[in-house]
Amino acid sequence: MSSIVQGLTKSLAITVLSEIGDKTFFAAAILAMRYPRRTVLLGCLSALTVMTILSAVVGWAAPNLISRKWSHHITTLLFFVFGILSLKDAIFGDGDEDELAEVEEELNKDLKANNGVKKNDSKVDDDLKKKQRPFLSQFLSPIFLKAFSINFFGEWGDKSQLATIGLAADENPFGVVLGGILGQALCTTAAVIGGKSLASQISEKMVALSGGLLFIVFGIQSFFSPVE
Template sequence: MFEAFVAGLLLITVSELGDKTFFIGVILATRHRRSLVFIGVVSALAAMTLISVMMGRVVSLFSPTVVHYAEIALLLAFGSQLLLKGWRMADEPCAEACEEAMETITQSEQVLIKRPTNLAVVLQAFGLTFLAEWGDRTQIATIGLAAAKNPIGVSVGAILGHAICAAIAVIGGRLIAGRLSEKTLTLLGGALFLVFAATATANGV
């Protein structure tokens, strides 16, 4: 269980910093009460984690050998993709993810009233974060981890990782965002996926 907890925590904490969902939290926190944004973002990420873990448990019903090698292949694919992408990047702040987040928020605010209620802010943060995270590589990786490791450990670790990233985003994200190197984070994420692949291979079925 502890191994699953650590794997979920590290996977999410490293992968989510500088991601689109991170910048959604950063930008919303500059426009609305931070506590409301935090509640909405963390609730969405926790819900997504639980859905992913349940999907992982369904996958675990397949042959353990198939699940094991599928997990390794998935981790290797993500790791290699991120390393290649990071290698080709210029070493600069996370501009692309920030622009995507800004565009998403701008579109959503066209249907909001000028002075949204507290509930509207929470729902906006929840909805934007949930949609941005759906189909993301961290969701797929969480499904893979939950299929091969203790689901409770993965759930607790991943939710804690999300909460840490969300707290960083809403409290000091604007200051930190300008210092985050997209190249470094991408390379670090890729290396982490490869480490998980190596660990899974060493542990066997």
């Protein structure tokens, strides 16, 4: 039980500090301003849940492909690398406003390419239509698929995904999955509910600094922990 709690705690902390102010966080916030929030939230959370489970499975299988000693050392190295990179972003980064503008510009291009520029009255119509549709039918809507694909591919190769793989190789995979999903749910829900105003007020430098210090702490802990 203690191993599950430890894996959950580490995964939750790393996920929250990695995802706040991330591109997928901004994307969820902007999408929620243009489309029904519930559908956007379902799409984002579905993608992030699938990604978390896949990452944990890869991490769980890693010790079967290479020795547990090497997987432990690789995980420790990942913590230090991510910590240093996060601290570097906090000190030399351009800030979250540029990243928010970049994500918004990319989404605007995608909307124009697909003739998806929405007006306020059409958004209201969409909301009314969604309320009249069965809940399960929203999983087949273009909005759900857009939110799912943006978050799934946006997370691919991200440091939170790699950290999840490393944690699952060194901690209880079940706890890592629970912590990762809970962390993703908290961040995505905040982005969808808070919208762009919340996203624009987040200090990416402070988040990166906190995340970098946390990665370093976990790296030190992993370095002095015996290999089971």
